[in-house]
Amino acid sequence: TTTMSAAVSHTRSYEGVNRKTAKKCSSYQAPLSTVQSQRDPLTKVTGMLVQFLLHMLKMKKPIVKADMLKVVDKKYKSRFLEILKRASFSMEVVFGVDLKEVDSAKHSYILVNKMDLPNNGTVSCGRGFPKPGLLMNLLGVIFLKGNCATEEEIWKFLNQMRVYAGKKHFIFGEPRKLITQDLVKLKYLEYQQVPNSDPPRYEFLWGPRAHAETSKMRVLEFLAKINHTVPSAFESCYKEALRDEEERAQATGALRADTDATASECCGPCLAAPPTSSEVEADSSLCG
Amino acid sequence: MQGSTRRVGIMTDVHRRFLQLLMTHGVLEEWDVKRLQKHCYKVHDCNATVEKLEDFINNINSVLESLYIEIKKGVTEDDGRPIYALVNLATTSVSKMASDFAENELDLFRKALELIIDSETGFASSTNILNLVDQLKGKKMRKKEAEQVLQKFVQHKWLVEKEGEFTLHCRAILEMEQYIRETHPDAVKVCDLCHGLLIQGQSCETCGIKMHLPCVAKYFQSNSEPRCPHCNDYWPHEIPEVFDPEKEREAGISKSNKKPLRSRQH
Numbered sequence: 001t002t003t004m005s006a007a008v009s010h011t012r013s014y015e016g017v018n019r020k021t022a023k024k025c026s027s028y029q030a031p032l033s034t035v036q037s038q039r040d041p042l043t044k045v046t047g048m049l050v051q052f053l054l055h056m057l058k059m060k061k062p063i064v065k066a067d068m069l070k071v072v073d074k075k076y077k078s079r080f081l082e083i084l085k086r087a088s089f090s091m092e093v094v095f096g097v098d099l100k101e102v103d104s105a106k107h108s109y110i111l112v113n114k115m116d117l118p119n120n121g122t123v124s125c126g127r128g129f130p131k132p133g134l135l136m137n138l139l140g141v142i143f144l145k146g147n148c149a150t151e152e153e154i155w156k157f158l159n160q161m162r163v164y165a166g167k168k169h170f171i172f173g174e175p176r177k178l179i180t181q182d183l184v185k186l187k188y189l190e191y192q193q194v195p196n197s198d199p200p201r202y203e204f205l206w207g208p209r210a211h212a213e214t215s216k217m218r219v220l221e222f223l224a225k226i227n228h229t230v231p232s233a234f235e236s237c238y239k240e241a242l243r244d245e246e247e248r249a250q251a252t253g254a255l256r257a258d259t260d261a262t263a264s265e266c267c268g269p270c271l272a273a274p275p276t277s278s279e280v281e282a283d284s285s286l287c288g
Numbered sequence: 289m290q291g292s293t294r295r296v297g298i299m300t301d302v303h304r305r306f307l308q309l310l311m312t313h314g315v316l317e318e319w320d321v322k323r324l325q326k327h328c329y330k331v332h333d334c335n336a337t338v339e340k341l342e343d344f345i346n347n348i349n350s351v352l353e354s355l356y357i358e359i360k361k362g363v364t365e366d367d368g369r370p371i372y373a374l375v376n377l378a379t380t381s382v383s384k385m386a387s388d389f390a391e392n393e394l395d396l397f398r399k400a401l402e403l404i405i406d407s408e409t410g411f412a413s414s415t416n417i418l419n420l421v422d423q424l425k426g427k428k429m430r431k432k433e434a435e436q437v438l439q440k441f442v443q444h445k446w447l448v449e450k451e452g453e454f455t456l457h458c459r460a461i462l463e464m465e466q467y468i469r470e471t472h473p474d475a476v477k478v479c480d481l482c483h484g485l486l487i488q489g490q491s492c493e494t495c496g497i498k499m500h501l502p503c504v505a506k507y508f509q510s511n512s513e514p515r516c517p518h519c520n521d522y523w524p525h526e527i528p529e530v531f532d533p534e535k536e537r538e539a540g541i542s543k544s545n546k547k548p549l550r551s552r553q554h
Contacts (some may be wrong), residue, residue: 094351
């Protein structure tokens with residue numbers, strides 16, 4: 001744990017980094033090479049990995065270990081896990097982004113943004129993907145149908161929203177491709193054949209990324225809101241969602257016990273901001 | 289900062305949101321940064337007093353330091369507006385661009401950068417840049433394509449276009465100053481007053497020293513007989529006005545209407 005805390009908290013044993021840039025126009029700062037040599041050698045390579053992860057945050061694609069290894073200098077490859085641990089700690093504490101492993105066999109990870117920015121953090125001109133509103137609805141339908149919804153059930157629901165297969169929607173694009181391919185590739189949904197169905201029929205389930213980025217309770221809250229009711233109105237689903245919350249709380253508690261006392265000083269309230277679909281960012285042009 | 293031991297700042301969701309939003313924008317003017325800060329407080333901690341911006345940023349920078357990133361403050365070269373960007377300190381290449389652009393596109397940027405640095409005015413014409421298309425590394429690029437790539441640079445805030453000529457966006461200057469100095473040690477120009485990297489500015493016609501427009505504005509403010517700080521000869525150029533954020537807000541001048549001072553006074 002001392003190595004973890006070293007990444008974020010340390011006493012400055014030098015002075016002289018010029019922070020008074022207000023007085024100068026784009027003042028030149030001498031490279032920090034003299035300071036760097038006093039530091040733990042892993043600090044710099046952790047910084048590189050963090051910058052890579054920040055870039056991947058924009059891309060919204062799963063990250064594989066192989067790509068992360070490319071960013072790390074050969075001589076530190078043997079210490080990769082330690083570097084990864086430090087980097088994900090920094091991502092969480094400094095940026096409010098969690099690095100979660102979604103496939104331990106394939107060593108693939110995703111970044112979950114706890115800051116819950118509207119438009120998924122993209123600024124107005126970007127076409128953010130996936131479209132949060134539709135996805136939440138789909139996850140809701142799947143959940144209400146017992147965590148698995150047939151393709152017919154999904155289309156019945158989408159048609160009610162005037163979203164039709166083959167008909168390009170002005171926001172979602174072509175819906176069939178969106179739900180059977182794009183959202184599946186991004187691991188938000190799973191699309192599989194109903195076992196023993198002949199002719200083959202298909203069904204949808206939550207994908208691992210949906211499990212990581214949201215929860216049954218949040219989806220239920222969303223459904224309740226749009227139906228002008230409360231989560232507890234969906235009796236059996238509500239009970240299931242409560243159980244799910246408990247399990248998650250226990251899992252997180254186990255992780256927290258690992259982290260350093262110093263970490264909790266820097267951490268502050270690390271709770272995920274609740275989903276506020278009605279969240280009005282003060283200036284949508286600035287805040288997405 | 290006080291004393292020789294420094295407390296590392298505390299990060300809360302206010303700071304995290306601020307950081308992410310600043311990152312999304314690439315570069316922001318000071319006024320927008322203040323609005324962003326207030327917004328982040330509103331979302332996460334509406335009862336707290338909004339910390340003074342300088343302290344707020346220093347706080348975040350103390351945490352970012354170990355990651356070799358910092359929120360850097362600079363000033364636009366044409367009209368002296370204070371700007372902020374999240375900058376990588378450890379990189380010695382155009383690496384922040386590397387993830388968004390292909391090899392030949394990056395090379396086009398490097399070529400444009402060289403022309404800009406070597407130019408007298410800090411501007412490189414579209415024609416001159418496009419003529420270098422055959423020299424690019426990587427996949428062959430046609431001029432038509434290159435025109436679009438240049439527009440892509442403008443969209444991503446690496447270049448700025450004015451009347452068919454290109455110069456560096458203030459973001460690029462903030463982000464790449466160290467890289468530029470290291471890769472063009474002889475060609476690079478430096479402001480005689482602030483010693484910062486200079487792309488656009490005014491020069492003394494006698495001794496050749498150069499100064500940024502905002503530096504000129506501050507140095508010669510209310511001076512009826514401006515003289516070169518180096519050779520004392522009469523300073524022949526129009527002295528720009530010091531940027532005043534209050535005046536700008538009152539006049540309600542929108543960015544698109546405001547005419548930035550042209551630095552063609554070489």
